[in-house]
Amino acid sequence: LVVPDLIKELKRRKLVTKEKVIWYSLKKGPEFVVKRKTLATDVTREHLKSGDWKDLEFKDYNYEAQGQPIAIGYSQPLLEVREAIQNIFLEMGFSEMPTNMFVESSFWNFDALFQPQQHPARDSHDTFFLKAPATTTQLPDDYLEKVKQVHQSGGYGSKGYGYDWKRDEAEKNLLRTHTTAVSARMLYKLAQEEHFAPNS
Numbered sequence: 001l002v003v004p005d006l007i008k009e010l011k012r013r014k015l016v017t018k019e020k021v022i023w024y025s026l027k028k029g030p031e032f033v034v035k036r037k038t039l040a041t042d043v044t045r046e047h048l049k050s051g052d053w054k055d056l057e058f059k060d061y062n063y064e065a066q067g068q069p070i071a072i073g074y075s076q077p078l079l080e081v082r083e084a085i086q087n088i089f090l091e092m093g094f095s096e097m098p099t100n101m102f103v104e105s106s107f108w109n110f111d112a113l114f115q116p117q118q119h120p121a122r123d124s125h126d127t128f129f130l131k132a133p134a135t136t137t138q139l140p141d142d143y144l145e146k147v148k149q150v151h152q153s154g155g156y157g158s159k160g161y162g163y164d165w166k167r168d169e170a171e172k173n174l175l176r177t178h179t180t181a182v183s184a185r186m187l188y189k190l191a192q193e194e195h196f197a198p199n200s
Contacts, residue, residue: 040058102176103173107170109174111169114150117165117169134172
């Protein structure tokens with residue numbers, strides 16, 4: 001028999017500690033089985049054809065179960081790499097070209113890049129031409145004449161393509177097929193400036 005006062009004294013002197021012990025008594029229940037039963041979860045075509053679905057014991061459907069979490073809101077790896085490289089060039093003083101003009105003339109999209117007018121890529125099956133406005137008149141005549149000359153008879157070390165270059169073909173509007181057309185525009189624009197240097 002343990003005297004309560006003695007227990008208090010032992011606890012005060014930290015010679016004993018109180019612990020809570022939980023014991024469980026397990027007994028076989030009415031659904032006790034030695035081998036776990038596998039319940040059916042789906043009705044297959046074979047079950048319907050054979051008719052054995054009638055003898056299957058199906059698992060109860062849990063309406064409160066949470067579905068697989070949808071992975072959303074994550075950054076796309078290639079976009080992260082693109083942004084990192086973009087920031088490097090911007091910090092070095094470079095500026096981005098305006099690429100928000102999706103309708104372009106055939107001149108900047110093809111001719112200024114010295115792609116011959118009979119090139120297969122300029123065919124309507126590969127390029128989307130506009131119906132309205134079908135053409136443009138905003139082309140620099142001085143540069144257009146130089147490009148025409150190189151196409152027809154060459155220049156700057158080139159022999160040219162030796163064909164009759166047509167202005168009406170260069171004036172056709174299309175959906176820009178590549179951003180290099182923007183590069184051609186920007187190089188011409190920068191060439192008109194007396195001095196060019198990256199932004200500081």
